[in-house]
Amino acid sequence: MKIASAEQMRQIDNEAINQFGILEIALMENAGHEIAKEAMNLCKDIAIARQSYCILAGCGNNGGDGFVAARHLMNNGAKVKIFILGNTEHFTPSAKINYNVLVNMKAEIYHIVSERDWNRLQISITFSDCIIDALLGTGIHGQLRENIKKCIQIVNTSNRPVLSIDMPSGVNANTGVVESDAIFATTTITFGLPKIGLIMYPGCKHTGNIIVKTIGIPNDLLTKEDIKQEAIDEAFVKAHLASRADDVYKGSCGKVLTLAGSTGYTGAACLSSQAVLKIGAGISTLISAESLYDILSMKNTEVMVKPLPEILPGVLGDSAMENIKDIAKDFDVVLMGPGLGRNDETCQMVRKLAIDLDKPLVLDADAIFAFSQAPDELKKIKQVPILTPHLGEMANLLHITISDLKDNLWEIARKAAEYFNAIFVLKSEKTLVVYPDGNIFVTTVGNAGMATAGSGDVLAGTIAGIVAEKLAGKMSAPVGVYLHGLAGDLAGENGQAGLIAGDILLNLSKARKQIDNK
Template structure:
């Protein structure tokens, strides 16, 4: 199962279609949303008579959700105070309906328009137990205007638990950007589908626990939007993982050739090989400069090694190309790059292989760093997976790293479609793009994985899965990326993010597999 991720405009269109074309009244959707928030809020309130809630609302429909929540909590017996940032006369549509209901029920809604009126809010927060954030919703972009920054600052300094409605106020729904300040939520309740900004960094840091709730938007309305961005989940990995047949042998799970390593970089080759074996590849051969072969034979027990022609510097020589081509003949997949060192000979070898072989290619690290003619990618008959980090991507598309990070989804999608490759753009939220225009965002992983060698493990996982004949390039990349991060998340529970090593990712892979296959 995939969870679709939406932009603000996509969600706005889903809401509009549900209301105007299907005929579900907007006030009904707002009521259902408020009821779900009210249920979560009650988990934070221990004493019905004494618990006090501050509900902060804006003048838009997000504020309308907050006004409805305030009414429901008040009716349940909680002590509720409502503050609206802005003037009541500016409240429109369904939010106005809820404002009118509160006024008829004699529930006061205090305006905050000027800085002087913030003192009352600050005083009230001192004796409160919970804050409901219904200030801004998904419509904001750029810096916050008016008095909102001051309100959010007071909320964050209160150290009270905050439940944000749909998205923490101040976080851009499409990008996760926070231009100046945003609500630091304890929990965020988002409706129908999560917004991109709740998953992408830095927005994800403000979300707290993310809960996705169904408010009755028809599935067919969502489906017809053709949303092309998905969040990878345990369930999706469970569905994609190949089944290990009882009547099988090593050939069933494929033959992988890994071309890697140079003097001082045998660790990269070792990590990739071990990872590919750990994920279930049948036969793995590591082709390496010949002077390093004995080192690899000591490091690797389960993988085979093959010595290749080398330069005086302990890197692959031009003559290695013919040797690699012979090895490829009876292999299913070729992975190339980890630890090779970027030299002219490597450029020639990688370029030649891109042109000559129709086998599936996984290209990483120094294999990426020597690709200069991107047009070759379009001409390949075989499938290609590229796994750049932002620095490598910057070189490939001639854009700054800052630009790459700000526009990661756009860059990945355009590159994948233009050159016909599966692109894995590494980062705090790794992006996977396919030539068909589909995007997958990986939620697993942590800062402990930001160390040399982690990428080599990922390359090995992808290649090891691809060697297994019933796994396609999209599935292999998705599975490997998610399990790679999940193994890291499980490892840091024992080791901390400071002490996590790339080899630990391989050690914890079996635990990660158990998590995603618990009901397989």
């Protein structure tokens, strides 16, 4: 499913209204109806006449959604109290209409002004079965006003179920940034498309379950090409990863040549070349500097190891280059970089190989470092390469600081992908896959336990394996990112702290089965 910024969502709403002729009030009605249904679902263990709701509303359309929900809940027989924060003179027209309806229905409405109002709010929250958060949606701007902040703090310490409307109030819809406070929701019901801030940190920690309702917005608007962000979720992977045929043989399942490892870093070579097989490719061959051959062949059984002449103990350089080019002819994909080392000659070899080989390439770790010494060389690569930097490696490649990169991550990543004509898998707590055409895919799986040595090596091998198997085509990088994250989540079921890269490796086939089976 695509994900939208606040501006894109506003644009979609406007087009639904102005081009398709759907009234704003109708969209709000649909939204409010869905909210009421979900609220009753959250309270389904309580008889409807005993259900008690506390609706916290701002004066924008988010509050308006809350007013419609209040009406539907009242009509169903639930007890509803509505608390309004903000200046009612600033009601949006649609919020005002629905507020007036509630007044006509003699709904229990309180405007939070005095200390007494705050006390009443506190008590109502304590005794409610569900709080509906209709304070702020995509219209948040600037620092939170003090009354909203105070209200959020009361909700967050109440220990009651919370249904947030569109966004957990306080989370920036464009970035996921929480400036000061934000509601921690049990469920967030969002409209049209999920907003970027629901997917990114720290916003994603505030959402609880996310439910998306399209509220009658025409599908053409929700799938427009100019919305260039998409979540990598189960549906995405199922749509893009074809099933393996029955009549395959190892050669037809994809062959990956891995150039990885140096003295002290044989583990990186093993993890990446083994991940190639564990994710499903048929053949994995690892190039080794000759003095590492014994250890690498001891550590690998299914991966074939080819020793080549070295320039220093455990270090590959010019002397291996022609051999590698020759060997690579038989492979579908070349993966370079995990633990390969940063010797000048190694770096030069990596750059020359990447430019000369007319093959799909996955460049990780030290291969990315090699290009940071001459970034423009990346543009000479014949096919669109996949680079898998973490934020530090990306900043180093672009010769900027990590904090500058973080401040404007999406824009910088988009520009870099376009400039270098490369696919960037930007590894962080929310890994992004950025394409030269500006499309960004954001993963929805993975956990903090995966911040562990070797996790990136497994990812590089996973992606190379998926590219080689040719079942996910242009979407191999996001599919690989998802399967790696899912494998990490499966491994994390036994505890996230202490999860090691080998655990992710072991769970790759299970992750893939989970996608194939469902």
